[in-house]
Amino acid sequence: MRHPQLLVYEADGRLAAALRPLAEKNKWLLREPRQLSACLRLFGRGGPGVLVLRAGRNVERELALLEQVSWLYPDASTVFVGDSDQTRLAGLAWDLGVRWVLLPPQTRERLPEVVTALMGRYQSEAPTAGNVP
Numbered sequence: 065m066r067h068p069q070l071l072v073y074e075a076d077g078r079l080a081a082a083l084r085p086l087a088e089k090n091k092w093l094l095r096e097p098r099q100l101s102a103c104l105r106l107f108g109r110g111g112p113g114v115l116v117l118r119a120g121r122n123v124e125r126e127l128a129l130l131e132q133v134s135w136l137y138p139d140a141s142t143v144f145v146g147d148s149d150q151t152r153l154a155g156l157a158w159d160l161g162v163r164w165v166l167l168p169p170q171t172r173e174r175l176p177e178v179v180t181a182l183m184g185r186y187q188s189e190a191p192t193a194g195n196v197p
Contacts, residue, residue: 068183069093069111073103073129074118079145079175083116086176092183100129107137114182116175119146119153127153127160134161141182145172 070092072080080096087094097103107113115133119126133140141164144157148168157165164178 067091067093067111069095069106069109069113070179070183071095071097071103071106071113071115072118073097073115073126074145075120079116079118079172082172083176083179086179090180090183100125100132103129104132104136107133107140112183113137113140114179115140115142116179117142117144119144119150123150123153127156130157130160130162141185143175143178143182145175 070087095106117126142162143164144162145166151167154165154167
């Protein structure tokens, strides 16, 4: 099984910086694709993965990415992170298949907890010596 990968799609790198120690501790591959095609290509390599997407200036492109990831890689977990003025997007993000929406009043300090829970989902699905066919 491939190492789990954590993809962070954002403009400024702050979320990735906050998640880097967690990724290193758990031996997850942390990637910061800046383009839609690069993000999809990384998921296409296989293995479990979580996409953390921060809503920014180009919401249409970001929502298109969520839609494509949900459609092409239904086992991938996605987290939508936004600001208080983006609460209208939460419903749309849920409709596009995200596993978690992180908007105020939730703080971004919860992000490592959310990512850990989603990554833990893959570990619980991994075959063990007792359940390998």
